[in-house]
Amino acid sequence: MKSLFKGVLAAAALAVSAIGFGPAEAQTPPGVLVVGQIAEPKSLDPAAVTAVNDFRILMNVYDGLVRYKDGTLEVEPALAKSWTISDDGTVYTFSLRDGVTFHDGTPFNAEAVKYNFDRMLDEDHPEHDTGPFPLSFFFSAVEEVEVVDDLTVKFQLNAPYAPFLSNLAYPTGLIVSPTAVREGGADYGRNPVGTGPFKFAEWESNAKVVVVRNDDYWEDPAKLEAVVFRPITDANTRVAELMAGGIDLMVEVPPDSLTQLSGDDNFSVYEQAGPHLWFLILNLKEGPFKDKKVRQAINYAIDKKALVENVLQGTAEIATGPTPPAFAWAYNEQLQPYPHDVEKAKQLIKEAGAEGAEVVFYVTEGGSGMLDPVPMGAAIQADLAQIGLTVAIETYEWNTFLGKVNPGLEGKADMAEMAWMTNDPDTLPYLALRTDAWPDKGGFNSGYYSNPEVDKLLEAARSSTDQAERAKLYREMQEIVYDDAPWAFIANWKQNAVSSTLVDGFKLQPSFFLLLDDVVKN
């Protein structure tokens, strides 16, 4: 008995000494940045992905013709040195940077640009089957891409389309190496080749994606030798890895941990408001929300301050209207968020004769940009109970939820949670507020809002290439939508990240991208 016990102890001691415990564990080497990602990337083919998680890697491997200027959502040259836009706004001619090559040695030129867009948009293209390309509609205005000469490429649009440049700066517009796509076929997404500051080196499933510095980068080479992206799906584990030194930088820190880490000298906390809107879609076709007064009442009744401060613990700001303030140039600063005013809400409900109405509320369990949807839904339910509305919550898992909401709320629900992250002030209102964007017409206006004035403003804004003119139109649109209240405007999310203090030069971008070429690790 005793000898057996001793034997086990001895074996355990031996094992321990053989493995070698030691506090040296989990130190990442200098010059290599380890980033904790929220999930395994789906693919590293920029045309094929939709998730911010994947964009964070892509932006370091690829360049687009244009990009967002540091810290803004304004477009500046990248692989294109300059461009001209025809007076009618339908022809964009880009002159390309000379002497740039892809990581595999393929020269970057007009042919390569044409190849990229043909692959995405032309169903007969030999490599079109490397898709699907879920965001290719960003470029649906493109009629034809024409090679003028080796370093000049011309995009012919079927109508003026102002968001075109900003869509080119989005990951869907990043330029991939044609040779690599031809060789890789369906596997290209796991063997990506771009022109960016980092070259793809390795993708070990479920463990890491490694990119190394591209010394031949057309701009100043990156300061880091390499970046390792580690998928760590469990948020608590991600925080534990950061605290143990297993990763240097993590994004999407849970609110609780953010509070804890911001009080710790070993870590730097970053926050940045992004172009995100969390809102409630209201059903205008039937039920109590047909009446504008009831919709406004909802906006008054919801205690948005309590939501962003208590439920979201300060990780979001109160939203005002359909356009997030991150689109500074197009945002209407005259508008103030609907104040929390229960009396006013009650009065509006009374005027509308909607006292004691019962509404069905679709809530999701999670999903892209949805923050903390279940507690938020419950808090909103409680707020609406205060003005005498009975809210029946129906909770669905994200995919099921989208399957119910996107085809329209008619006959099913009176309101639904939703969140969008976009790159241009055009995207959300154009796809979700126009009459022509009702679900039966292929849009995302699931609440059937319709205002001819808004329709006109949005169409005009998208075909104008003058930014000041567009800004004016968007501001006007916001005023109308604010008053019509087809949605309850709730919150704009502040993205966050935490790094160890060894990391220097890191900045969050309003685009939600992770740009690492200027980051230093000591």
Next chain:
Amino acid sequence: MHVYILRRLILMVPVLLGLTVIVFLIMSMIPGDPALAILGSYATPENVAKLRADLGLDKTMVEQYWIWLTNMLQGDFGRSYSLNRPVLDEILERFGATLILAGTSLVLCTIFGLLTGVISAVRQYGWADKALTFAVLIGISVPSFWLGLLLMMFFAVELRWLPVSGMYAIYGGGDLPDLIRHLILPSITLAVVATGIIARLTRSNMLEVLRQDFIRTARAKGLDENRVIYRHAFKAALVNVIPVIGVQAGFVLGGAVYIETVFQWPGIGRMLVNAISTRDILLVQGGVVLVAGSYVLFNLFADVIQHLLDPRVKA
């Protein structure tokens, strides 16, 4: 003997076939559309319909099942939507990781469960018994994912003795000691509940056996106490404990789903959870078929071994 094995092998065919039907039916009953999962929030009904056609989801269930089954019989499990790589590659890679974790846990819970049970029984009502019974009770009651986080915070974050997560170090790792260091926390966490169950059962079986006549006889013959306990009593008790260890093997595999998520172990459990949430039907179907298929195979092995040891056991 050969006839027996052959008969068992032939019997496996309808079992596996039934399994594929059940897996297929369950996956088609889960709400949510893979096309929506791929296209994300930007999915217009039109694009969804197009992608569904491309993926063959607009075919009838019978057609879909037939295509899936015939492809699978030729070794083609399809391509994962969410990972954009062949299902079989992904599953085989993951399955190995799960076997390492679950296998280690099974060894741990067997050794420590038996040891604890025997000590408790031999020292019935002594302080060792009381302490161990208390520990076992805690082990059984504590939720594994919580225990996992607790161990992680203490041994990995505070003391920094062991890695927080993953299967190998990001740098310079990859050898056996590296694997073992990464295995310690998850395998212990995973083994705790099963250890408790095995310990309880061993204790009660041992107590029962120790009261029996043949033990009294052995002692009366003047045998050494260690010999009485290990040669006679333990052996007799083990007969009843072994089937339970077999059952625990199943639980350990099931529990691996949580543990793999907490410790980011790249196993099949974590893969299945992700695949279900992204509606990656082919990946789920393939994964379940392979896991369940290997259960059937393990069962066959066990039965054959039992049959070899004791011919009275019939198929």
